Amino acid sequence: MSDKPLNEIVNVESVSILMRLLRDFGRNTLPLLGRKVPFIQKQFVAATIVSFREINNQDFQVIVEPRNQVERLLARKDTDINMYENYSLYFNRIAVLLNLQEPNMHGEARLLDPMGNIKNDMGLISSEEYHYTNDIKFLERMKYQFYQSCGRNTEYIICVFSHHVPCTLKTHQCARLINEFSKRTNEFLIVSYEDVFYDTDEDVALNILSHYSRIFCLYPVYFCPPKKSDKNIETYLLPWDEEEEPVCRRISRRVMRAVSNKRFRTEKKKRKSFCRFSKFMDSNVCEEI
Known part of the structure; x- marks a missing residue:
């Protein structure tokens, strides 16, 4: 892969469409999560793994079946959701994560640092907390499914949509964690968001996320343009019910x-x-x- 920054390798319009679809998918799962958790919040993290070819060819088949599953589950209105696990929903190559209360973990950390290794090295959790931080390894599951679909030699990108921009909160510092994860693993990441938590410094967060060439931070304006210039996103969708x-x-x-x-x-x-x-x-x- 070229040494160019990630935003110069991928097609920005295709990335915008994918992140919009990922955002909408995450939003649509919130009523399902509301059936399983004692409270619901706006903040969620929706993540998937795709190949460079899938992004640049606007091949978003990865979202088709999960979306159909969500629609079927919403129509049934029951609480028997077999893809629910510990404040999360998992669909093949897509995971939707809420913040955990015990231990206190944001969705970004649950995805990229489920064992707490990076947060421990960053001094964000004590040695006692570190031993009890042991969440589901969502990323390993998604990588396995990706290799099953695309082959083990195919390069991939981890795409993360967070309702709130990855935070700069003292005890979480999700923006720094994402940056540190990419540096340690040499992974490609695309990150996007649509809102800012009142206690987060958006400028600092964006500066951290834009500092490393393997991270591409897509600003909300790219997939949520002003109404006057808003494109009909449905024209980019694959068929949900008309696959023939x-x-x-x-x-x-x-x-x-x-x-x-x-x-x-x-x-x-x-x-x-x-x-x-x-x-x-x-x-x-x-x-x-």
Whole structure:
């Protein structure tokens, strides 16, 4: 792989689409988690592992079946969720994690440092806490599934979407932890977020995340642009229920339908405006006569 920074290797538009889909997937699982935990919070971490080819080709099949599973579970409205484990949901190559209360761990640490080795070396937890920090090894599971799908020699990227930007809180320092993880393992990471916790310094967090070339921090504006310029993200999705139809044909159809509807509405509005203007002019002419 080239020595270029990660943001120069991957297609930024494709990354934006993937992170938007990952964010939406995480949001959609929150009602399921709400059936299993005594409280629900906005903060979640949704993570997946993809290849460079999958990102640059906008091949997001990795999200299709998990999304279908979530929709089926939401429709059933029961609490028998076999992919739930300890404040988390796990789907093949995707994990959605809530913050743990005991021991106190944020989602980023649960994913990248489940044994507490990095936090211990950073001096963020005591030796006593270190011995009791032993969470599920989500990343190992995802890597195994990735190798099953893409082959052991395929290079991968760990994609992490956190509702809040990885924190700078004194006892967690998730931004520093991500940076340290990438340096130790030489792993590629893409990180994104949509909000900032009131006690986190966003500028400091972004500076830490942008400091290492193997980490690409995608700012929210890339996948949540202002409403006036917002693209219809659905045109990029793979089919959830129409898998037999080629993607390119379906995308073209959706785009043409959207354009046609817009033209129709515009022409209709023009005709109404012209009629109102004509009536107004006619009435004024009559009055003058």
